[in-house]
Amino acid sequence: MPTEIQVPEGYVEYFSQSGDTLKAVAAHFGVEPESIILADLQSAQYLINEEMQEELRIANIQMETSSLLDVTRIVDPGTRMFLPDVLGETTSPELLFPDSDVVYSPSAVGFDIDAFVQEQGGFLAEHEDLLTYGMAPASEIIQIQAEAHSINPRVLLSVMEYESGWVRGQPETDFEKRFPMGWEWPDRSGIIRQTSLIVRETTIGYYSWREGSLVELEFTDGGTRRLSPYLNAGTVGVMYALSRFHTQEEWQELLYGEKSIPKIHEELFGDSWERAAVVEPLFPAGIEQPEMHFPFSPNQVWSHTCGPHAARIANPDLPPSAALDFAPTAGGSGCNTSAQWATAAAGGLVTSSPGGGPVFIDLDMDGYNQTGWVLFYNHIGNSERVEAGTILAMDDPVGHPSCVGDATGTHIHIARLYNGEWVLADGGIPFVLSGYRAFKDEGFCKGRLEDGEYVITANTHGNYYTRSIRPDSEPQYFYTPTPRN
Numbered sequence: 025m026p027t028e029i030q031v032p033e034g035y036v037e038y039f040s041q042s043g044d045t046l047k048a049v050a051a052h053f054g055v056e057p058e059s060i061i062l063a064d065l066q067s068a069q070y071l072i073n074e075e076m077q078e079e080l081r082i083a084n085i086q087m088e089t090s091s092l093l094d095v096t097r098i099v100d101p102g103t104r105m106f107l108p109d110v111l112g113e114t115t116s117p118e119l120l121f122p123d124s125d126v127v128y129s130p131s132a133v134g135f136d137i138d139a140f141v142q143e144q145g146g147f148l149a150e151h152e153d154l155l156t157y158g159m160a161p162a163s164e165i166i167q168i169q170a171e172a173h174s175i176n177p178r179v180l181l182s183v184m185e186y187e188s189g190w191v192r193g194q195p196e197t198d199f200e201k202r203f204p205m206g207w208e209w210p211d212r213s214g215i216i217r218q219t220s221l222i223v224r225e226t227t228i229g230y231y232s233w234r235e236g237s238l239v240e241l242e243f244t245d246g247g248t249r250r251l252s253p254y255l256n257a258g259t260v261g262v263m264y265a266l267s268r269f270h271t272q273e274e275w276q277e278l279l280y281g282e283k284s285i286p287k288i289h290e291e292l293f294g295d296s297w298e299r300a301a302v303v304e305p306l307f308p309a310g311i312e313q314p315e316m317h318f319p320f321s322p323n324q325v326w327s328h329t330c331g332p333h334a335a336r337i338a339n340p341d342l343p344p345s346a347a348l349d350f351a352p353t354a355g356g357s358g359c360n361t362s363a364q365w366a367t368a369a370a371g372g373l374v375t376s377s378p379g380g381g382p383v384f385i386d387l388d389m390d391g392y393n394q395t396g397w398v399l400f401y402n403h404i405g406n407s408e409r410v411e412a413g414t415i416l417a418m419d420d421p422v423g424h425p426s427c428v429g430d431a432t433g434t435h436i437h438i439a440r441l442y443n444g445e446w447v448l449a450d451g452g453i454p455f456v457l458s459g460y461r462a463f464k465d466e467g468f469c470k471g472r473l474e475d476g477e478y479v480i481t482a483n484t485h486g487n488y489y490t491r492s493i494r495p496d497s498e499p500q501y502f503y504t505p506t507p508r509n
Contacts, residue, residue, distance in 0.1 A: 029063045035106040037063075041256050042123060042305035043445070044103075045452045046095040048236030052253035053107045057095040061106040098452030100309035107253075115241070115263070117254035120279060120286045121179065122300035125293075126230060126258035128174040129444040130303040130395045137170075137177045138163040141191070144292075148181075148190040148204075153215045162190075162215045171376070171393065173223045173336050174444050178296075179262065182289040183222055186278065191292065207269040222265055224337060229264025231344035233257045235448055238264065247272040306443040311453060314387060314397060316369040317418060318458045319350060319438050322497040324364060326350045327486035331471010332449035332464035335400065335439040338430060345464055346446040347400075348455065348471075351435035351486060352425055359427035359434060361405040366425055366436045368416040369399055369457060377404075377412045381429025383422055389415065394444040402437040403429045433484075458494050 031037050040049065050057040124131045141149050141163040151162040170177040185191040187206025195201045199208070205218040212221055232238035234257050241249045241264060249272065251260060262285070266278050278285055289296060320326050330349035333340035352364040372387040381402045388396035405426030410416065425436045440447040440455065449455040450464035450471070460473035460480065473480040473492070481489040 029061075029106075031106055032061070034109055035061070036109045038105050038107055038254065040099040040101055040103040040105065042101050042307045043234055043257060043452060044099045044101075045097060045236070046099060046105075048234065049099075049105070049253070050095070050107070051236035051239060052233075052251070052255075054110050054239070054253075055108050059108050063104040063106055096451065097454075098307060098311065101305040101307070102309075111250065111253065114250045114252040115255070116280070117252040119254075119256050119259050121256075121258040121262050121289070122296050122304060123230075123256055123258040123306055123445070124300045124303050124443075125176050125289070125296045126179050126226065126261050127306070127444045127446075128170055128176055128394050129306060130392075131299045132170070132176050132178070132394050132444070133392050135177065137167050137181075140181075144192050146185075146190055146192045147188075147194045148184070151190070151215065155216075165215055166219055169219050169223050172382070173227060174393075174441060174446060175223050175226060176444075178289070178293050179226070180219060180222060182285050182292060183262075183266075185288050185292065186283075186285045209269075221269075224342075225265035225268050226261045227337065228343050230257045230261030231346075231446065231448070232264070233260040235343065235345070235451060237343075241267040241275075243267050243270065243272040243275060245271040245273075303443070306445050307452070311442070313440070313447075313453050313456060314370055315418075316399075316457050317367070318460075318492060318494050319366050319369045319401070319422070319436060320352070320494070321365065321367055321419065322494045324493065324497075325353050326492045327353055327490040328471075328473060328480050328482045328492050329433075329435055329484050329486055329490065330437075330469035331482040332455075332462055333469055333471075335446045336402075340469055344446040344448055345451075346449050347402075347437050347439035348449055348457075348462055349435050349437050349469070349482075350425075350492060351433065353486065353491070357433065357486075359432070361407060361424050361426040361428075362434050364425065365421040366401060366404060366423055368418055368420045368422055369438065370397075371417045371420070372397075372399065372415075374410050374412050374414045374416060377410055377414075379406050379409070379428075381426075381431075383410060385416060385422075393441065396443065398441040400439045400441060403427065403431045403435060458496075460492075 046057045046060055148162050152159045153165055166177050166180055181191050184204050188195050188200040188204040190204045202213040204215055205222050207221055239251055266275050329351045332345040333347055334342050335344050335346040352362045370387055372385040373389040375386045375393055376384040383401040383404050384393050385399040401422055403426055404423035405428055409423035425434050427434055447453050449462045455462040459475045462473055464471050469484050471482045480492050483490045
């Protein structure tokens with residue numbers, strides 16, 4: 025029986041969480057990925073370096089793999105590792121919210137937000153606001169935000185209840201009536217704009233932690249706090265959102281005070297960790313993306329116009345960098361509805377196709393966007409678009425590329441979700457279309473697709489190097505992409 029490796033002197037122990045990559049974990053701990061020692065090596069899939077291999081031989085631990093380390097790939101939850109102990113003071117490592125109560129996860133299946141709000145009997149139950157099609161109940165507005173951005177409505181309601189009392193009571197001040205999330209922001213009063221703020225900031229925090237680009241909070245009073253590397257994405261998402269609109273002292277009370285948001289969350293919805301135990305980890309061990317094709321037909325040339333960028337937030341530079349853009353080259357530039365078809369990258373059930381751009385395709389066909397693999401398309405024209413309830417095979421038509429949905433040029437936008445979490449395009453589960461893997465580069469919409477031999481380079485204007493064609497095209501249509509250097 026192999027000898028268990030003890031924590032080396034000067035190192036700390038960490039067990040990986042759902043969605044972790046070694047690159048992100050290293051950033052959280054303030055070290056380089058090469059300094060990580062994977063301790064549970066009978067099941068580990070990676071080698072780090074020769075020094076670690078020597079430590080393993082001394083410990084009589086057998087390795088059956090000689091694969092090189094890919095620090096960007098997802099690590100199975102619960103993988104034991106050691107990291108150099110270099111951090112000073114950080115936030116508390118206490119986990120306040122499971123990931124599944126922050127993203128629109130399987131635990132949200134069956135949660136009837138309107139019934140819940142009516143049962144609470146607060147101001148929210150009677151409030152309405154104006155949408156493009158007329159007045160709508162506030163609960164419906166929150167549900168729309170949850171579905172569109174894949175945010176769990178429970179966390180939105182908990183923050184609202186703390187800040188304004190809208191859920192269980194009546195706002196007592198004019199400020200609470202105007203700013204139900206408690207965030208005074210120019211032109212951001214009312215339920216729609218206030219909810220949009222928390223959705224945006226929670227999303228940024230959650231996925232910035234996931235990709236390893238967020239390690240410190242900055243508060244409205246100028247104070248800063250290094251985040252504990254033991255936190256999960258759900259907790260960091262809420263922490264970050266609240267830090268954006270509060271001083272450090274206020275933030276401390278919001279999260280750890282006698283009447284904190286986590287305590288209100290439990291009062292409203294019960295034990296979130298019991299719910300999480302049923303549905304987490306959101307990214308289970310061994311997860312892989314199913315086969316997917318380019319979202320257009322063989323024998324057509326399209327342009328790869330934007331590399332990994334925001335899934336739903338209007339600013340492409342903001343997290344989560346989960347989406348890729350493609351534009352048909354036929355039909356000219358500018359804004360129009362193309363005659364060419366966007367096609368299903370994988371088969372599934374269309375769960376939502378309301379017009380205005382978005383289409384959701386549920387690959388496990390259980391009818392829920394919160395479970396399993398889901399494809400999200402945007403900027404699909406309203407004419408001849410696929411209807412909700414349609415079962416699609418791979419390569420079936422979805423609709424026509426257009427400018428619908430706040431676009432400046434005719435194209436389609438495609439992203440993936442798994443168990444309600446946006447899956448980063450250049451992250452732990454590579455985005456692979458027709459054998460080409462997506463990579464993110466520095467700069468606006470910069471990125472590339474590589475298949476090991478050829479590279480397709482993204483450019484918003486489209487050019488020779490952006491040309492994309494499916495490898496299964498007929499020979500007379502095939503062209504030679506740019507070779508990798």
